[in-house]
Amino acid sequence: MSKRIDVKDLNVYYSKFLAVEGVNINIDAKSVTAFIGPSGCGKSTFLRTLNRMHEVIPGARVEGEVLLDGDNLYGPGVDPVTVRAQIGMVFQRPNPFPTMSIRDNVLAGVKLNNHKISKGEADVLVERSLQGANLWNEVKDRLAKPGSGLSGGQQQRLCIARAIAVEPQVILMDEPCSALDPISTLAIEDLINELKDQYTVVIVTHNMQQAARVSDKTAFFNIAGTGKPGKLIEYGDTPTIFSNPAEKATEDYVSGRFG
C-alpha cells in the first residue's frame, strides 16, 4: 500500500514564469522525505506537482515526468482525479469540511465517485482511520459533532485521518505543523513516524529540527534570487544533510548562516 516516486527533469511553470527548474529526485516507498528551504524556493509548488494539485491554479503546467512506481502521472489520458485519490495531501492550515460532522469528514473521500459503503463498513473504517491518526480516543464520543469544533491540532489529525481513509499510496504534507502549537506538533510528528510503516510520506517544512526529527531523507531547495526559478540543491540521507552536506548553500542554510 505504498509506492515510490521518481521525478525526472521536472520544470514547473506559472504561465510563462518558470517557478521550479530541473528537479530530479527519487523518493523511496515507506519512508519520510522532507523538503526544506527558504520561503519562495518552490518546495511547496514542487510538492503540489506530485499529485497535480498545482493545476488548480490557472496557467500552471509542468514539463518532465513524475513516475509513481513507473507510471507517469502526466502521461496522456491520466485523470488528475485518479492521481489525487492515490496521492493524498494534508495542508498547511487544518481544513476539515466545516459543514460535515467528524465522521462524515473521515468518510468524505471514501464516498466520492458514487462509491457506496454500508454503515457497518463505514463504522469500522472511521474507527480505523481515526485510530491511525491518533485521534480516536479524543473524538469517539462526539463523532456527530462538526469537525470545526476541534482544536487546531485535532483538526489537522482529522485531516490526516481523512487522507488515510482512502488508503492512498503516498501522503503529501505541506507544512502540516506551521499553524500548530508545540504539543500538537509533537503529536503530528509521532504520527508521521507511525505512518511511514504503511505509507510513503513527503513533508514540506520550515522547521529544520522537525525535518531532522521525522525524515529519513532530506531535500534542500533554494532560489538564486527573486524572479529566478527554485532548484533542488542537494538531496541525501537526513543525517548527512544536517551534519555533513556536500554543498556550501546547504550548510549555510541548515546551520542558520543563510543570507
Place this chain on the structure above:
Amino acid sequence: MTTTSLTKSRGAGRAGDKVFSAATLAAGCLILAVLFGVALFLAIQAFPALVAPADKIQGGEGFFTYIWPLVIGTLIASVIALVIATPIAIGVALFISHYAPRKLASGLGYVVDLLAAIPSVIYGAWGVAFLAKEISPAYDWLAENMGWLPIFQGPASATGKTILTAGIVLAVMVLPIITSLTREIFLQTPKLHEEAALALGATRWEMVRMTVLPFGRPGIISAVMLGLGRALGETMAVALVLSSGALTASLIQSGNQTIAAEIALNFPEASGLKVSTLIAAGLVLFVITLGVNMIARGIIARHKEFSGAN
C-alpha cells in the same frame, strides 16, 4: 510615570469612535422605526375593513372570503417563479463562479446584473406582448395531454394571459437577484476547503457538492427569500400579464389574482371602505413576507453549528 497617564485618553480618537457608534445605532433604530411605522399605518388604515359587516366588503361575504383567493393566487405565482428560477439561478451562478473561463465569467456576471436593473413594467410588457402569445400553443398541448392533472385542466386560455405566464415572467425577474447573490456567496467558498476536496480525488462537481453548496447554503436560502420577496410584491408585471378572475386550480386558464396586482388595479378608483379593504390586503401581504423571512431565518439558524462560520 504616574497612573493618571493611563486614565487620559486621546480625545479625538475616542470622539470618532463615539460618533461612529452613535451613527450606526441611529441607522439601526431608523430601520426598526420605519418598519414599525409601516406596520402601524397598515394596521390603523386596515382596521375599518377588518371590523366592517360582511356585506359591506367587496363580494359581500366578509374580508376573509375576499382575501384568501388573493393570498392563494399570490403564493401560486411566487412558487411557480421560485421553482423555475432557483435551479437556473444556482446553475448560472455556479457556472460563473466555478466553471466559466475568467473573461466569460465577468462578462456574464455583468449581463446578469443588468437584467436586475430592467424596470418591471418592461418585463410586464414583454410578458403580455410576446411571451403570452408565444406560449399559448404550449398551454393547448398541456391541456390536451396533461389535462387529467387539475393544474393543467383545459380549455387553455387563448390569449395565454394566465397565472403560469405571470409566474414565468416573475421567474425571469427574480432570476438575476438570486443569481448575483448566490454567485457572490459561491465565490467566497474558502480556497482551503475546495482544495481539500480536490486533494481527496473529488471531481469538480463533487467538489462543488462537498464544499461550495453546503458552505453557500444559508446564502442560497437568503437569496431565494429575497427573490420571493420581489415575486410576492411584484405589481406591474402581474397586473399587465395576468387576465385576472376568480380562484381556479388550473394554471393555464385565465383567473386567479395576486394581492399586489389587485391593490394596484383597484386603488385609483377606490374610496371609503374599499380603500381600507385594499390596505388590509396590503397588511396581509406584509404579514406573509414577514412570516416567510422568519421561517428562512429559522432554517438558517438550525444549521448554525455546521455553517462554517465558526
